[in-house]
Amino acid sequence: MSADEPQGYDYGAVTKSPVSWDDFQDLKRVLGFSDRDQQLLLRAGEMIGPRLEELLGHWLDQLGPWVHATFSGPDVERYSSTAGARFGRGMLDGFTRTYDQKWLDYQHEIGLRHSRTKKNRTDEVDSVPVVPFRHLVASIHVLSEIPDKLLDGVSSADAAGIRAAWSKSLLLQVALWSRSYVTADDW
Numbered sequence: 001m002s003a004d005e006p007q008g009y010d011y012g013a014v015t016k017s018p019v020s021w022d023d024f025q026d027l028k029r030v031l032g033f034s035d036r037d038q039q040l041l042l043r044a045g046e047m048i049g050p051r052l053e054e055l056l057g058h059w060l061d062q063l064g065p066w067v068h069a070t071f072s073g074p075d076v077e078r079y080s081s082t083a084g085a086r087f088g089r090g091m092l093d094g095f096t097r098t099y100d101q102k103w104l105d106y107q108h109e110i111g112l113r114h115s116r117t118k119k120n121r122t123d124e125v126d127s128v129p130v131v132p133f134r135h136l137v138a139s140i141h142v143l144s145e146i147p148d149k150l151l152d153g154v155s156s157a158d159a160a161g162i163r164a165a166w167s168k169s170l171l172l173q174v175a176l177w178s179r180s181y182v183t184a185d186d187w
């Protein structure tokens with residue numbers, strides 16, 4: 001981990017995802033997540049990176065009460081600050097990383113960290129034990145929004161392409177995380 005990465009951000013240093021490469025490709029295929037989507041996300045990432053806080057603010061305003069509840073407990077300030085920094089870093093990864101084995105592995109880790117298996121463990125905090133799965137699913141709608149001002153100068157066709165690619169990415173992410181919430185057989 002480099003010194004300027006958030007504490008507990010372990011990209012590239014986690015165990016292998018139990019999701020097979022074939023199952024991963026299968027999800028991408030049905031979602032229609034293509035190389036062009038990956039390129040569009042990379043392009044958007046260059047614009048969004050320097051203005052990430054604006055985007056996070058736009059989303060978190062709408063998820064307010066859920067976010068408040070998820071960090072509650074005696075360590076609320078420390079927890080929301082360190083986990084919030086990793087949240088921002090991980091969201092940017094969704095735009096800037098290539099969706100390879102390392103990405104797949106870190107998706108599994110993020111799923112674990114929302115679920116009962118590992119929530120609170122990275123920051124060693126005493127907070128609520130799980131992010132309810134229904135909140136993950138419902139937040140996809142909110143997190144799909146990328147305000148116009150952040151895509152300034154992009155043609156309307158490309159902006160629509162970026163938004164579609166990002167929606168597919170979020171669905172892919174939460175589908176992968178669901179592996180930490182259900183039994184292997186049911187996944």
Ligand code: HEM
Nearest residue numbers: 066067070083086087090091113119120122131135136139
């Ligand atoms: C599609 C929706 C969501 C995405 C893409 C997302 C993304 C992320 C990412 C990237 C991290 C950082 C993982 C790490 O490196 O440690 C994170 C952590 C976290 N997120 Fe989310 N998140 C989503 C929904 C939610 C919702 C709805 C809540 C609760 C209201 C939530 C609560 C948390 C908490 C508590 C952590 C820290 C977990 C821990 O390490 O204890 N997330 N999220």
